Amino acid sequence: MSNESQQVVLKHEAGSGTPLTLRNVSVAYKTRKGDVQAVRDVSLDLRAGESIALIGESGSGKTTLGLSIVRLLVKSAQVTNGEIIYRRNGKEIDVLGLNKKELREFRWKECSMVFQSALNAFNPVIRIWDQMKDTAQSHGWKDKKAIRQRSLELLKFVQLDAERVIDAYPHELSGGMRQRVLIALSLLLDPQVLILDEPTTALDILTQRTIIDLLRKLKEEQHFTMIFISHDLAIAAELADRIATMYAGRVVEVGSADDIFYRPRHPYTLGLIRAVPKVVGDFQELFSIPGSPPDLIDMPSGCKFHPRCPYATDKCRQEEPDLVPVGPEHMAACWHWREVEKELQSKPLHSIS
Amino acid sequence: MALIELKNVSRTFGKGDERVVAVDNVSFAIDEGEVLCLVGESGCGKSTTGKIVAGLLEPTRGHVLFDGQDISKMDKESFRRYRHSVQIIHQDPYASLNPTQTVRQMITRPLLRHHKARSNEEAEKRAIELLEIVDLTPAQDFMNKYPHQLSGGQRQRVSVARALTVEPRFIVADEAVSMVDVSIRVSLLNMLSRLQDEFNVTFLFITHDLALAKYFAWEGRISVMYLGRIVEDGPTRRVVMDPRHPYTQALLAAVPEADPELARRKRRIELRSADIPSLLDLPSGCTFHPRCPYFVAGVCDGEVPPLVAIPEGGRVACPVRKDISIQLIEETPAAPAA
Numbered sequence A: 001m002s003n004e005s006q007q008v009v010l011k012h013e014a015g016s017g018t019p020l021t022l023r024n025v026s027v028a029y030k031t032r033k034g035d036v037q038a039v040r041d042v043s044l045d046l047r048a049g050e051s052i053a054l055i056g057e058s059g060s061g062k063t064t065l066g067l068s069i070v071r072l073l074v075k076s077a078q079v080t081n082g083e084i085i086y087r088r089n090g091k092e093i094d095v096l097g098l099n100k101k102e103l104r105e106f107r108w109k110e111c112s113m114v115f116q117s118a119l120n121a122f123n124p125v126i127r128i129w130d131q132m133k134d135t136a137q138s139h140g141w142k143d144k145k146a147i148r149q150r151s152l153e154l155l156k157f158v159q160l161d162a163e164r165v166i167d168a169y170p171h172e173l174s175g176g177m178r179q180r181v182l183i184a185l186s187l188l189l190d191p192q193v194l195i196l197d198e199p200t201t202a203l204d205i206l207t208q209r210t211i212i213d214l215l216r217k218l219k220e221e222q223h224f225t226m227i228f229i230s231h232d233l234a235i236a237a238e239l240a241d242r243i244a245t246m247y248a249g250r251v252v253e254v255g256s257a258d259d260i261f262y263r264p265r266h267p268y269t270l271g272l273i274r275a276v277p278k279v280v281g282d283f284q285e286l287f288s289i290p291g292s293p294p295d296l297i298d299m300p301s302g303c304k305f306h307p308r309c310p311y312a313t314d315k316c317r318q319e320e321p322d323l324v325p326v327g328p329e330h331m332a333a334c335w336h337w338r339e340v341e342k343e344l345q346s347k348p349l350h351s352i353s
Numbered sequence B: 001m002a003l004i005e006l007k008n009v010s011r012t013f014g015k016g017d018e019r020v021v022a023v024d025n026v027s028f029a030i031d032e033g034e035v036l037c038l039v040g041e042s043g044c045g046k047s048t049t050g051k052i053v054a055g056l057l058e059p060t061r062g063h064v065l066f067d068g069q070d071i072s073k074m075d076k077e078s079f080r081r082y083r084h085s086v087q088i089i090h091q092d093p094y095a096s097l098n099p100t101q102t103v104r105q106m107i108t109r110p111l112l113r114h115h116k117a118r119s120n121e122e123a124e125k126r127a128i129e130l131l132e133i134v135d136l137t138p139a140q141d142f143m144n145k146y147p148h149q150l151s152g153g154q155r156q157r158v159s160v161a162r163a164l165t166v167e168p169r170f171i172v173a174d175e176a177v178s179m180v181d182v183s184i185r186v187s188l189l190n191m192l193s194r195l196q197d198e199f200n201v202t203f204l205f206i207t208h209d210l211a212l213a214k215y216f217a218w219e220g221r222i223s224v225m226y227l228g229r230i231v232e233d234g235p236t237r238r239v240v241m242d243p244r245h246p247y248t249q250a251l252l253a254a255v256p257e258a259d260p261e262l263a264r265r266k267r268r269i270e271l272r273s274a275d276i277p278s279l280l281d282l283p284s285g286c287t288f289h290p291r292c293p294y295f296v297a298g299v300c301d302g303e304v305p306p307l308v309a310i311p312e313g314g315r316v317a318c319p320v321r322k323d324i325s326i327q328l329i330e331e332t333p334a335a336p337a338a
């Protein structure tokens, strides 16, 4: 599947500094039963050229956080607190203050998102070419030839048979091809930041691999700044420089991929890692986390993980811990992270047995 | 003697131009108390095979034997007994539980209907036992609950408890844990394993997730399906640690690993094509041949390669590579000082 003959000229200008900063962001959904606190007090810096993965179980707030960055939350949701700051070429933008028109530009030219389960979201009667052309034209591109040129280039970059795919209808393409078209489309106006929500979920193993390799290429060759959202730890292990674990709407740990996988300090992160089997190598014992995730309308007191946590004490039941440094560039929100550290010294998380 | 055996089973759907062979000449036997894992990508025929095993779908060709008896030749009573002995658990616990019934009703009704309990009290007692077996404790708390009041993992446990009401000897678990969160998946798997250990229940465990297959069937066997055919099978350890069929190798190499170092060191296998052939227009010979990196013209695109036993255990349907091992992990770069 190597495409030597399809050398592509795509060149992405990697930014510098910190393109995106979230400060104390909280988001709630209004429902009949009460407010769902889907994201609580999240602060994160995204550095130019790095890829960060948001991991955590279903309902932990990953998608909500992604949607709040591109301001595509549903009407019933509200950012109740915090700031989102975007930077490019020394200019700062207050994302939460953007008006409708500015937002449209922002979503394609600065920070674009490939949505969870967007595979079926294509309009079935619009050819890929029309989709790409309409998008480019609505952003002021006039030269149709140039648009076609760019579109073909991008489709080749995502390793599609561009000439064939560009005139195809979505239903003529397989799931993996559609996902690649979506990625190409998100790159159309050369955004600085790319958010990918569950980019490989629902794809078959071999297809999933081609998407992972493609995303790695975007990261390593084009230096895109990326946020991956996934409940699958393996995607994070394959693609992320840094990882943030989310639980009940909060980031409870953030660190380098190696820190998270080999030196986790939050009991929830440790629990997740011990629950996931590896394919290669010898048998490995797995452990599940007792209980189930909390009700986000009526959350437990103190640390939201305490009802499921083997380290929990009275302090955990009473007070919610803040993220504190637990190592260089590594933070965790747990009163007892030193005990996790101690336990891992006696029982390290080996990479390969 | 095998508890269940498939002999040259095929199943087609549709007619004329639309005709697909979803399961093509599949044979395997599962002994009492054994676990067989069926793995493969979407559409390869896993669920169809599972339904045939459970007697929910008739094969177009071939035979299904239960306890040595051909199910197509069974009298009504034997067929009924067989159908009760084999229970199927589906992927989606939302769809398989009746939303208007309480857990109590879902479990006590089949107990009474199938004469596994003679009175309401007896059914109640047995229901509590079953809930305890599937780790829904304290069981009394769950008896009055409706499906919407349960989490996904709990619902799946209820489906298992309900399947257990008829005291099955065989369970077909079709992606039974695929929809539950990772943190609770392991405890579900362990609960199923316990049924095997304690009650000698036999399993056909269907999944697209190879890591799960490896974990659940470590003491058992794995069969790998591709486009309706089994291309490789054998003891799980052998299939996972020393895969021989190029398709099995490609799958194992492609699975992303939840471990950054492993992800870096895992070998890549480049296929010749990313296109998955359509069941409506299958390639000749080995159906993997248009994608296979080891393709040999004349050998691979002629006859369909048969499954051939190998000395290390199991069978491989590849005449070119069946005796050749490959490394899935690159050697460690110099080990860092401790």
Ligand SMILES: Nc1ncnc2c1ncn2[C@@H]1O[C@H](COP(=O)(O)OP(=O)(O)OP(=O)(O)O)[C@@H](O)[C@H]1O
Residues within 6 Å of the ligand: A029, A030, A031, A036, A038, A056, A057, A058, A059, A060, A061, A062, A063, A064, A065, A074, A076, A116, A231, A296
């Ligand atoms: N439109 C909505 N109205 C009310 N609650 C919502 C809405 N969308 C999401 N939620 C709730 O907000 C919480 C966070 O949801 P979100 O989709 O962000 O989680 P996630 O981590 O992306 O989960 P998944 O892995 O399932 O995609 C969940 O409890 C969810 O039920």
Ligand SMILES: Nc1ncnc2c1ncn2[C@@H]1O[C@H](COP(=O)(O)OP(=O)(O)OP(=O)(O)O)[C@@H](O)[C@H]1O
Residues within 6 Å of the ligand: B013, B014, B020, B022, B040, B041, B042, B043, B044, B045, B046, B047, B048, B049, B208, B279
């Ligand atoms: N009732 C049916 N009518 C027509 N075609 C069918 C029917 N059931 C299955 N098929 C086809 O048979 C093939 C095998 O389907 P099957 O559901 O067994 O695959 P699977 O391996 O279980 O896939 P998945 O992993 O997606 O569940 C598919 O091409 C499917 O479209």
Ligand code: SF4
Residues within 6 Å of the ligand: B245, B246, B247, B286, B287, B288, B289, B290, B292, B293, B294, B295, B296, B299, B300, B305, B317, B318, B319, B320, B321
């Ligand atoms: S039989 Fe031939 S084409 Fe098929 S997998 Fe083996 S080597 Fe490849």
Ligand SMILES: [Mg+2]
Residues within 6 Å of the ligand: A062, A063, A064, A116, A197
């Ligand atoms: Mg989500």
Ligand SMILES: [Mg+2]
Residues within 6 Å of the ligand: B046, B047, B048, B174
């Ligand atoms: Mg299926």
